[in-house]
Amino acid sequence: MKHSRRDFLRSATTLAAGAGLVSALPSDLQALPLKTIAASDRVNIAAIGINGMGWSDLTAMLKHPAAQCVALCDVDRNVLDKRVAELSQQGIKVKAYTDYRKLLEDKSIDAVIIGTPDHWHCLQMTDACAAGKDVYVEKPVGNSIAECRTMTAAQQRYHRAVQVGQWQRSQQHFKDAVSFVHSGKLGQIRLVKAWAYMGWMKSIPVKPDSTPPSGVDYKAWLGPARERPFNENRFHFNFRWYWDYAGGLMTDWGVHLLDYALLGMKAETPRSIMAAGGKFAYPDDAAETPDTLTTVYEFDGFNIQWEQAQGIDGGPYARDHGIAFIGNNGTLVLDRGGWEVIPEKNKMEAVPRQKAVDNGLTLHAHNFIEVVKSRRMDDLHAPIQAGALIATTAQMGNIAFRTGKKIYWDKQAKQFTDTDANQLLAAGYHNGYKLPVIS
Incomplete structure (x- = not known):
């Protein structure tokens, strides 16, 4: 998806078949207006670090009808092969990487999930922003105060949508x-x-x-x-x-x-x-x-x-x-x-x-996809500035x-x-x- 096309994508849309859905549309999202999504208008998602919350985040994100998983990355080949197989069982074919830098070279990827250990968040988020990707990064955003500053500066420098996994902000x-x-x-x-x-x-x-x-x-x-x-x-x-x-x-x-x-x-x-x-x-x-x-x-x-x-x-x-x-x-x-x-x-x-009456993680992931499409950064529920604070x-x-x-x-x-x-x-x-x- 080219950045120019993102500028006019505004509303939530749906396509149950072939959109990379892991499960049916959740109840949190059923009230959204429905219309068919063209394949070219989907948001191509990749996940880096997929053993724990990275996988949970991806699963939640794929409940959004516009989200499509195209790549996974993990330094543990055992985890990587397991997740590739799980997606394959859902009819989702993805590229597999063990080096996140190679993944970021893929021009077809619009946004990445970063679910790696904390000490990797800063490098991977800044590299992803520099590569023109939007980012959903797990909390805490950085493993030091200096990293928090750097990550905020990277979002401002590259003008990317960066959502932090503080999903309670969507509940x-x-x-x-x-x-x-x-x-x-x-x-x-x-x-x-x-x-x-x-x-x-x-x-x-x-x-x-x-x-x-x-x-x-x-x-x-x-x-x-x-x-x-x-x-x-x-x-x-x-x-x-x-x-x-x-x-x-x-x-x-x-x-x-x-x-x-x-x-x-x-x-x-x-x-x-x-x-x-x-x-x-x-x-x-x-x-x-x-x-x-x-x-x-x-x-x-x-x-x-x-x-x-x-x-x-x-x-x-x-x-x-x-x-x-x-x-x-x-x-x-x-x-x-x-x-x-x-x-x-x-x-x-x-x-x-x-x-509680809703699923915060599902809504948080949905909010990120909507901002990736709309480019309205102020709509993010947990922008990098809040996560850094x-x-x-x-x-x-x-x-x-x-x-x-x-x-x-x-x-x-x-x-x-x-x-x-x-x-x-x-x-x-x-x-x-x-x-x-x-x-």
Whole structure:
């Protein structure tokens, strides 16, 4: 699809046969106006990193009638072959790549999904934008504050549509809850709590280094991360618990929940951050990132508090995750299942639980495709600027923990007032890779 043709593609359209659909049109999208799509007007999608969320994102995207998958990429040939076969069973034939740079050379590809580990997001997103592709990038957008800045600059430089996988921004009950917060009915809000108590996250046993599995290009998997012997604990899902590749539960769940804390308070960067925690649940296991952490972000007139705990489910308000806006008149408690208001005595009426009614991931993917077609960047529900703000906020919490200090943010200088904290603004790049410079 040529860029000139995209400019006049405005409305949602449908074609059930041959459009690359994995499943029937979901209920979330059934109310859309229907008309037949010409093959030349479809959006050609490729996915880079397809073992976990990358595959979920692609599956959701293919529910949109204009989306068509044409290519997959993964450095693990076992995963790649499995996904190619799964699409083939649906009648979808795709090209298969193990090098994402080769995929980006394909002029027929309009947009890419980036579902790789966090330490690859920045390089792949900036390369994709430079290649003229629109991008749906998984959260957190970057593995450092410096990467977040670079990714925002790349979107502005190349004028691409970039959606971040903060899919809760497309879910109606989250929007309704924030609207209630903004109504002022809760009174002055002095504290917002966000938390993730993940009982299903068990200890990771220590394992010896080994040779990479057959079919895995481990050098390509490491990319800009420091060179280390292959270890099963650091591969696939568990990469999240190692500083080389990610930021633990803070950047895994924190970016989702703190995002809505910031939205509710119309907040940007905090004045100060302090954090305390550690490996309290599993002190001797293989993970590096803390399994228990409390972080306090100071803003003018209110604080936001983040709590995380692996191995237990007993979070605040009897929920294993959520956001609580604590006001003088009452408290609004929000999670993925719904929201409610718990009143202070004689201050306001309770609001019974308002349950979730839609599929946020499906709607988020649909929103991205619509913007790829319309070129109306302001319609994106989670543009790169929003994703960069929340990823930066989460990184600030991790930096406060890693330095062991209360740290202060200089908004004008865009750095901390502490030298040790500033040393962690950028992730180290190794193996010949460099952080892109966007001019």
